[in-house]
Amino acid sequence: MDVRAFWSPSVRELVPYVPGEQPRSAGLVKLNTNENPYPPSPRVAGAIAAAAQQGLQLYPDPESGALRGCLAAHHGLESGQVFAGNGSDEVLAHAFFAFFRQSQPLLMPDVSYSFYRVYCQLYGIVAQQVPLDATLQLQVADYAGRAAGGVVIANPNAPTGIALPLAAVEQLLRDHPQCVVLVDEAYVDFGGESAIALVPRYPNLLVVQTLSKSRSLAGLRVGFAAGQRHLIEALERVKNSFNSYPLDRLAVAGAVAAYEDTAWFEQTRQAVMQSRAALVRALRGLGFEVLPSAANFVFATHPAHDAAQLAQELRAQNVLVRHFHGPRIAQYLRISVGTPAQCDALVQALQRLVAVPGAQ
Numbered sequence: 039m040d041v042r043a044f045w046s047p048s049v050r051e052l053v054p055y056v057p058g059e060q061p062r063s064a065g066l067v068k069l070n071t072n073e074n075p076y077p078p079s080p081r082v083a084g085a086i087a088a089a090a091q092q093g094l095q096l097y098p099d100p101e102s103g104a105l106r107g108c109l110a111a112h113h114g115l116e117s118g119q120v121f122a123g124n125g126s127d128e129v130l131a132h133a134f135f136a137f138f139r140q141s142q143p144l145l146m147p148d149v150s151y152s153f154y155r156v157y158c159q160l161y162g163i164v165a166q167q168v169p170l171d172a173t174l175q176l177q178v179a180d181y182a183g184r185a186a187g188g189v190v191i192a193n194p195n196a197p198t199g200i201a202l203p204l205a206a207v208e209q210l211l212r213d214h215p216q217c218v219v220l221v222d223e224a225y226v227d228f229g230g231e232s233a234i235a236l237v238p239r240y241p242n243l244l245v246v247q248t249l250s251k252s253r254s255l256a257g258l259r260v261g262f263a264a265g266q267r268h269l270i271e272a273l274e275r276v277k278n279s280f281n282s283y284p285l286d287r288l289a290v291a292g293a294v295a296a297y298e299d300t301a302w303f304e305q306t307r308q309a310v311m312q313s314r315a316a317l318v319r320a321l322r323g324l325g326f327e328v329l330p331s332a333a334n335f336v337f338a339t340h341p342a343h344d345a346a347q348l349a350q351e352l353r354a355q356n357v358l359v360r361h362f363h364g365p366r367i368a369q370y371l372r373i374s375v376g377t378p379a380q381c382d383a384l385v386q387a388l389q390r391l392v393a394v395p396g397a398q
């Protein structure tokens with residue numbers, strides 16, 4: 039019997055996203071999935087413990103009102119301009135369904151977050167990839183004049199880490215007033231410029247952010263979107279046709295506590311940015327070319343060493359980094375910025391692998 043006989047034809051054709059390895063064994067230097075190397079604010083555990091004492095027998099607020107209010111206040115918006123979901127991946131998926139199932143193609147960079155193509159396949163959205171330039175930078179002029187049913191970019195981009203200035207994002211919004219421009223800001227707190235301030239001025243702008251990176255809450259699964267009310271209403275319609283309660287009581291309590299601890303947020307993101315600067319210097323010292331990163335990871339290539347092989351050899355030395363086989367990026371490693379000790383362990387392992395014998 040064909041083991042796939044029960045699958046619908048569309049499921050047979052899916053090519054799902056493959057997340058980076060989440061190893062079960064301890065003792066690995068884990069620099070492969072862009073998590074924050076620091077734990078969340080200590081207030082998070084307290085808030086979750088308190089929430090666990092009250093009302094778990096009841097469904098949570100379907101609107102996640104406490105969290106939306108907190109996010110709106112933090113970003114200078116109204117609650118009706120914020121949508122919260124179970125990780126930004128879920129928010130992105132709802133946005134793709136809500137806005138991009140159009141007769142015209144969805145424009146996206148050829149090198150970007152690979153989940154975008156997976157959502158397109160899942161929802162039958164036609165995607166058109168717009169190549170980044172030779173230095174892997176996004177040029178908004180390359181998007182102008184194309185018929186578009188939507189535009190999606192990550193800013194800073196993943197896996198390159200390169201940030202697009204806000205003026206360029208605004209140009210994209212002005213060039214495509216007839217469709218939604220989705221700006222995925224998963225990494226913006228590590229050196230990018232957020233487009234959230236543009237929300238009141240652009241009815242076609244949807245910004246998506248996550249608490250997985252700069253708030254150290256990848257394990258809690260909380261993401262959100264900011265946009266004008268008509269866009270948020272569309273996301274609510276999709277969510278309420280899929281799962282009324284994407285965020286549980288504990289997640290809402292923990293997320294609010296993380297947002298309230300601004301000192302912790304500042305301290306940890308500054309620490310990550312400092313480690314990034316040191317890591318870039320060390321990698322360049324080993325002969326790597328490193329793209330300018332405004333994220334909590336760097337994208338690096340070595341002229342004399344195959345990236346896939348380096349990733350494997352690092353794995354053998356208990357250091358995990360991410361390698362993608364895609365065109366144009368197969369010779370790069372994506373390395374998450376760890377603590378100074380984790381970065382040192384990576385650099386030492388690389389020294390053993392790439393150092394030229396006899397060189398100083």
Ligand SMILES: Cc1ncc(COP(=O)(O)O)c(C=O)c1O
Binds near residue numbers: 249
């Ligand atoms: C560009 C980008 N967007 C969104 C996400 C999803 O984040 P989460 O679902 O944890 O909020 C990631 C995760 O790595 C990412 O790299």
